[in-house]
Amino acid sequence: MDRCGKEFHFRTDYQLSDFLFFWCISLVPEVVACIAIARGPSPWMSSWLWLAVYIGCMVPFMFAEVGFLCRHCPYYRREPGRAVHCKSHWGPTKYFKPKRGPLRTYEKIILYSMFMVGFFFPFYWLIHRPLLLVIYLWSIVNFVWTYAKYECPRCLYFDCPFNFVKKDARETFLNKDSS
Numbered sequence: 001m002d003r004c005g006k007e008f009h010f011r012t013d014y015q016l017s018d019f020l021f022f023w024c025i026s027l028v029p030e031v032v033a034c035i036a037i038a039r040g041p042s043p044w045m046s047s048w049l050w051l052a053v054y055i056g057c058m059v060p061f062m063f064a065e066v067g068f069l070c071r072h073c074p075y076y077r078r079e080p081g082r083a084v085h086c087k088s089h090w091g092p093t094k095y096f097k098p099k100r101g102p103l104r105t106y107e108k109i110i111l112y113s114m115f116m117v118g119f120f121f122p123f124y125w126l127i128h129r130p131l132l133l134v135i136y137l138w139s140i141v142n143f144v145w146t147y148a149k150y151e152c153p154r155c156l157y158f159d160c161p162f163n164f165v166k167k168d169a170r171e172t173f174l175n176k177d178s179s
Contacts, residue, residue, distance in 0.1 A: 019090040028139035033122035041128030068107040102159035
């Protein structure tokens with residue numbers, strides 16, 4: 001693949017800095033949502049309890065993501081032991097047994113449902129704070145755009161529903177790898 005005259009290689013491994021970059025841009029919408037919820041539109045809707053509910057919804061998402069998406073990924077199977085080193089997870093995150101092949105329909109439904117809950121949950125609080133809503137949406141667009149441009153076209157997880165590797169590049173890589 002060629003981007004701006006530079007060859008664009010597949011990602012065969014990740015560094016801690018890749019993980020930190022991912023978390024720096026992926027946590028912005030969550031932090032903005034937490035601020036909006038904590039400040040609330042009125043005293044009765046500004047509560048640490050609602051913030052705890054939001055965080056309580058987001059923490060299981062990480063486990064669901066690992067269980068329904070990551071366990072199919074070659075990066076997940078790559079290293080022995082309980083540690084995964086990729087852009088999303090760094091450390092002892094092999095909670096589930098690795099699985100080969102594409103996601104099943106029910107796994108996609110659960111994963112997309114979790115994304116929707118995570119995305120829409122803070123909207124009640126965000127619509128009352130237009131500046132925070134703009135920052136929230138902008139940071140999500142920035143995250144998705146960055147990954148769609150720089151990570152997903154280089155990823156070896158060809159069965160991922162978000163993988164943007166072109167078919168010819170995928171076939172060339174697989175043929176080269178099998179020979």
